[in-house]
Amino acid sequence: MHGWGTEMTALVELRGIKKFYGGVKALKGVDFDIEPGEIHALLGENGAGKSTLMKVLGGDIIPNAGSIVVAGQPADFRGPADAKAVGIQVIHQELALAPDLSVAENIYLGNLPPIISWSALNNSAGEVLNRLGFDIRPKEPVGNLPIALQQIVEIAKALSKEARIIVFDEPTAVLSGKDAERLHEIMLQLRMNGVGVVYISHRLDEVFDVADRMTILKDGETVGTVNVKDTDMNKIIRMMVGRPMETMFPEKKPTKIGDEVLRVESLNRGREVMNVSLSVRSGEIVGLGGLVGSGRTETAKMIFGADPKDSGEIFLNGKPLKLKSPHDAVQAGVSLLPEDRKGEGVVIDFPISVNSTMAGIGKITNGFGFIKRRKEGREVAELARKLTLKCGHIDDAVSTLSGGNQQKVVLAKWVFAGGDVIIFDEPTRGVDVGAKSEIYGLINKMAEDGRAVLVISSEHQELFGICDRVLVMGNGELRGELKPADYSEENLLHLAMASGALEKDGESHD
């Protein structure tokens, strides 16, 4: 078969790579190498540093420390062009295609001759696509293709160039089971031709099918590099997790869990959310775990009426809820603290007071539509006290606050508006440790006040720390439920990544 003895020179070696963003250490000295004719999987949780490392390899970012050795020679990548020049092609998760140009133009973009012979261009693009085994018309504008096929075009673009190393950054996230299999065949073919393939994926079982070696990153450090035949899925998951349980979760008072408040029945939208059903009771904190892109945010936005649903029912206190917009949801008493705080949570250039009362503005407005300023001031000052908001003045812009305090303003908005259900989407993203603990306390408080609380988080420890039970999503489906006794990252990742259910589904969608 193939081998990777010491006698072979690695195509590229990354040694002791460090990358800091301000005080944040994204990479703390990572070693990684790629040999000719191997498929090398790069694994780790969200935020472990995989994408950063691949950006270093692709020349997109310059590391603070460490060296890059190409075929035994030290190299100095000053930009993506340097990496491309030595044959490193990175297929990023975010597609870099021009949607209005044709498939053929996209494939050869950057290599177009001054005078284009359209027939030659389309023919050679057709050949590349055929080789990949996909039936895509070279003349089709890329924007007309489904995302999965756009991904294939991106891959064809990389293959059309002289490539010695190809990095696939989560290519199967958008592909169905069959297409993913075809992609794996492509990888095996590349391996036979001596290309070094780097494969990043959250679908562990797929990785085990094709990879030769695996490198596991955690918190910006290499945990280890292992041969696939010497390991198994359990060992890998253990390498990926296993940080000490943090002691920042406030004690939750034993809350009386009451009647069912929110019930969702077989919610569907495209491939993003498939047949999701769940229910949350008064006083209960339910976690929604899984990996980024598993459909959690999409589910939340549908429950909030912010995104349209294909099918499914939502019930509030037993009554069906017809939501055309967030306006309807807020009227009914459903709140959402969105994932993207600056883009969706606050009007950042506007005062704290205005933001805090935005969702319940009717409470401070008189019959003629005039705002009762004095009442607003009192109410907001009271909210600021309750939520321990650290600010200069309630009429200062939200942009003057730290991330944690900005999040408290969003929270203040929903406390002021009232309601029965609140959904938190990544409530502590970009929030410092101290404020995190305070936000956990406030989430507990919401439940103690009798609200039904749904928390989405990619920090699994956070879910285990505050939730009464955790539902796990993977690829748009609800995969299972964890009770406190079963709380462990291993269990959660098993549910999120095992794609047994997914394969079945892949078939039914084909």
Added chain:
Amino acid sequence: MTNTPLDSATDVEKGRPFNRAEFIEKYSTFGIFLILFIVATVWTDTFLTQRNLLNVLRQVAAGTGIMAVGMLFVILTRGIDLSVGSVQAFGSVLCGYYIVQLDIDIWVALPLVLLSGAALGALTGIFVAYLKLPSFVMSLAMMAIARGLSLVYSQGQPIVLGKVGAALTEFGSGRFLNVPKPVWLMIAIFIVAGIVLNYTKYGRIIKAIGSNEEAVRLSGINVPRYVASVYVISGMLAATAGIIAASRTGIGSSQVGVGAELNVIAAVVIGGASLMGGRGGVINTLIGALILGVMTNLMNLAGVPGYHQQVWMGIIIAVAMLLHFGVTRVKN
């Protein structure tokens, strides 16, 4: 933090320290106006006379002033309304059409004119807010439609108001406390707009929509309804400007307000409003309109030929904006 939570609760509510940057942003437009005013006074003998100043005010009232209020509302939501000049002509023509040709009583006809302007605005608003057409494109279409409608209803001819429209022309040339009546109307509109923008839920929400529409939508506000409404206001105020034009000239004409949208937008932007939405105020918009009015007046007094005036106008707008941005940049 040394404050106990209770202290900060009272602190955060009352008395906010003076902020130099905010002060500059608020008053830089007024500063530009003051400089222009002083230059005009020193340069010409006739500028600082009651007669001339009232003349400037009347021109602003009949031209950019009232329409600038509607435009301000639209721009605050991050939109633009290019149809104001055409809708003004539509309002002017309808005055003649309703009063003279349909012989409707003037006190019924004028509200009808306002409603007609509002209807065109509503059409723009519905397409922008609900069908998500860019406001630039939709109001460009409405610009053509409204101008076309005014040609249709006037058949390309000016409609003389004559005796049946006497009440209207009396308003146009009339004075109250020695100030032209259209100026009083403009002042009233500015006051109402200022109150709406600063003290009501409506004003707060349209400003917030311009700053971050998605955050407002996700706060459960019915955003499309608010967005559509600003075009209704803009249409209605453009029709009002059309009525004033008819009242001053005594005719309903389809040639009123050609190119007016540019001056109106210029007034709002010179007034410090951001075309990116969310920032802008009524008083500064009035000052912006006055700056344009004074400049036109000054060039007339200084004997600058008409064709040259347009060139100078463009240059002065650019310089005023530079000054304005220069000052705001100092703040940051």
